[in-house]
Amino acid sequence: MSKKEEFFSYINEGYQCKGDFITLGAGMLGEETVTNALVNIPLKTLNRHGLIAGATGTGKTKTLQVLAENMSEKGIPVLLMDVKGDLSGLAQPSPGHAKINERHEKIGIPFNATKFPIEILSISEQDGVRLRATVSEFGPVLLSRILDLTETQTGIVAIIFKYCDDNQFPLLDLKDFKKMLQFITAEGKEELATEYGRISTASTGAILRKVIEIEQQGGDLFFGEKSFEVDDLTRVDENGRGVISVLRLTDIQDKPKLFSTFMLQLLAEVYETFPEQGDSGRPELIIFIDEAHLVFEEASKALLNQIESIVKLIRSKGIGLYFVTQNPDDVPQDVLAQLGMKVQHALRAFTAKDRKAIKLASENYPDSEYYDTKEVLTQLGIGEALVTVLNEKGIPTPLARTMLRAPMSRMDVLTDKEIQEVLSNSKLIPKYNKEVDRESAYEMLTEKIEKINKEKTEEDEREEREKMRRRTTTRSRSTRQNPIVKVLTSATFIRSVFGILKKVM
Structure with a gap:
């Protein structure tokens, strides 16, 4: 058997699938693509996560596009997280090319x-279906981790959520949360101290600064x-x-x-919402997550x-x-260890x-008699990659230098x-793009603060009136004279007057 025939058998045995699968490309022996030595990925192991890595311009985004299409x-x-803006072309067919x-x-x-059927989403001012979530949906633990708060500050956030739950104050947006911070620092300080204990003004100030950072x-x-319902991410079109x-x-x-705030909330919401299904036949x-370093580079240890934890459990x-x-x-090592497809x-040296x-990257891949992984990593052309996946039994497949198929879309x-045509055909924009600002903690607390201030003003006015009354009473008593003294004083005054008059006359 020739080297090429041996390699053909090596790929076909390693990547054969009895169930449904996706074909990523064909194996390469050296610089030669071995026709029909197909590199397949079983659908049943796609939920074991994956990594697509490589230097700028080597074809990572197109590999993502190929996987998404199939x-x-x-x-x-x-x-898809479209950070560079070049994935919307999925909505149009490829114009084709001789190459x-x-x-x-x-x-x-x-x-x-x-x-392919696409839906354009947005979490910023760009056009698309608006993705939103309420502060309440984050909960005190997740919100504290996103804000990178200390243990003491996390306790204060937990008190805020508990107070709002007890008093039925919906925490919907950041202005609700900021208003709550203002309330527990000033007008509501004594009320909360009675039920939950004293709250440090310095701690609430630090929390507010972290909130402003997210806000900016x-x-x-x-x-x-309106909160986005993650079930709307699992739709199929009329063609299945x-x-x-x-x-x-x-x-x-x-x-x-x-x-990172959006990603963590999304993953947490998906995990909480989707039912347990174990290892089914398809995900x-x-x-x-394109440009994945954006999720990890500024994440605190608690956030990581x-x-x-979510990566381990969400499968x-x-x-x-x-x-x-x-x-x-x-990608953190503990996350990298969970990724079944690579x-x-x-990579450039x-x-x-x-x-x-x-050298470190080459150690992430199985050894192969056909490749010096460290050397091949610097020799791969555009649209080529080293591939290993999990087979239907969950065992890593042999390493394959792969000529990747081209995207079917633009x-x-x-x-x-x-883009406007895609948006006009969207079934989700009417559902999510109408801004909702119902009565929530901000309005309720504003009303409560106004009531407290009004009552305080009225109390101050009552106290002032009482003080004025006491001062008037005291002054009145000090000027009231004994009747005998009053008569004598009056007589002396009359005599004095008449004496003066008499003398003048």
């Missing part, structure tokens, strides 16, 4: 240009109503294809706090622990998380630090006109 075709809904046809001939699968990054747009929800994030690359939802809900980033080191595009990173952004 999942959609299999009826699996997808959520695409050549690539697919080498792989051994036909190329079919296709458009656009949190005032994200917190509020999974809807691809594209979250436009091109204007928040410099707002990592808002991005309920796949979430791709929360993310790691059982039928949810797969796929992190897309330049270097595997951008697609590694080329320009510096000593780069070479060290490549590899470019939609025009403004095309």
Whole structure:
């Protein structure tokens, strides 16, 4: 048996699937693509999470696009974080190209240009279906972790939530929470001290500064109503294809706090909402997090622990998380260890630090007699990657240098006109884009503070009137004379007057 035939058997045995699957591309022996040596991913292990890594310009986003397309075709809904703004092209078919046809001939699968059902979402001022969540939905623990609060400050946040629950004050947006901080620092200080204990003004001030930090990054747009229902991420179209929800994030690359806040809330909400399903034949939802370092780079230790816990547990809900980033080191080791599929595009060795990173990255992959992983990582071309996934038994497949298939949809952004067409056909915009500002903690506390201030003013006025009355009474008593003294004084006065008159006359 020739080396090529051995390799063909190596790939086909390692990536064969009895159940439904997605074809990612064909294995490569050296620089040669081995036709029909197909690299397949079983649908049943897609919820075991994944990583797509590689240097800028090596094809990570197109790999994401290929995976999303094929999942959609299999009826699996997808959520994409579109940080660079180049994934909206999924809504239009690829115009095709001779090089695409050549690539697919080498792989051994036909190329079919296709458009896919997409929904454009937004958490900022960009056009799209508005994603919002209320402060109450975060809860005191998650909100405290996002704000990176101390233990004492976390206790104060818990008191705020408890007080609002006890008094039926809805905490919907950030102005509600800020008003509550104002209330417990001033007018409500004594009331809360009686029931919950003394609250430090310095601590409430520190919490307020953290809230303002989130607010300045656009949190005032994200917190509020109408809350987005995560079930709307799991829709399929009339042809049975999974809807691809594209979250436009091109204007928040410099707002990592808002991005990590949104991601953590979304994952927590999905985990709380979706039913337990274990290892079913296919996932309920796949979430791709592009530029994943934005989630992790400014996260506190407590926040990272929360993310790691959700990544470990959310698989059982039928949810797969796929992190897309330049270097595997951008993802914490405890998270990286949970990722069943790894697609590694080329890495560049320009510096000593780069070479060290490549050595570490190569150790994340199974050994193979066909590849020197460390060397191959610097030799991969655009649209090529080292791939390992979990087979149907949950065992890592052999390492495969893979010629990846091309996206079936447009590899470019939609025009403004095309975006407006997608938005006009949206079934979710009428549901979520009407701004709601019902009576909540802000209005109720404002009314309560006004009542307290009015009562205090009235009390102050009563006390002032009482003081005036006492002063008047005291003055009246001091000027009242004994009757005998009064008569004598009057007589003396008369005599004096008449004496003067008499003398004058």
